[in-house]
Amino acid sequence: QVQLVESGGGLVQAGGSLRLSCVASGRTFSSYAVGWFRQAPGKEREFVAVIRGSGGITYYADSVKGRFTISRDNAKNTVYLQMNSLKPEDTAVYYCAAVRTYRGRNYYEYDYWGQGTQVTVSS
Secondary structure, three states, rough: OOOOEEEEEEEOOOOOOOEEEEOOOOOOOHEEEEEEEEEEEOOOEEEEEEEEOOOEEEEEEEOOOOEEEEEEHHHHHEEEEEOOOOHHOOOOEEEEEEEEEOOOOOOOOOOEEEOOEEEEEEO
């Protein structure tokens, strides 16, 4: 069982930056793929970024590529999402999710979820 806790959300002006953290329990967390997803009011949950356990390969949604960076510190059981050049359309609840073996970018392919952290970008 893996438990995930996100933090780092908040209110920021357009063009600003935030860093989200996802802290996990579990001794084998370093082998898990960990993704970030977001959900805005009235919209479906969408993929943002993922980092695979083996080799740390990363993938990004086109909408955040070049602005967001996902990384992990396995010694701290933590995955980060550095968000730069934030836009109002980035406003959403951000969730981290984990799966033992990477299967893809769809939310239903992830087994463990955090409670979410709110990110609000003002114009």
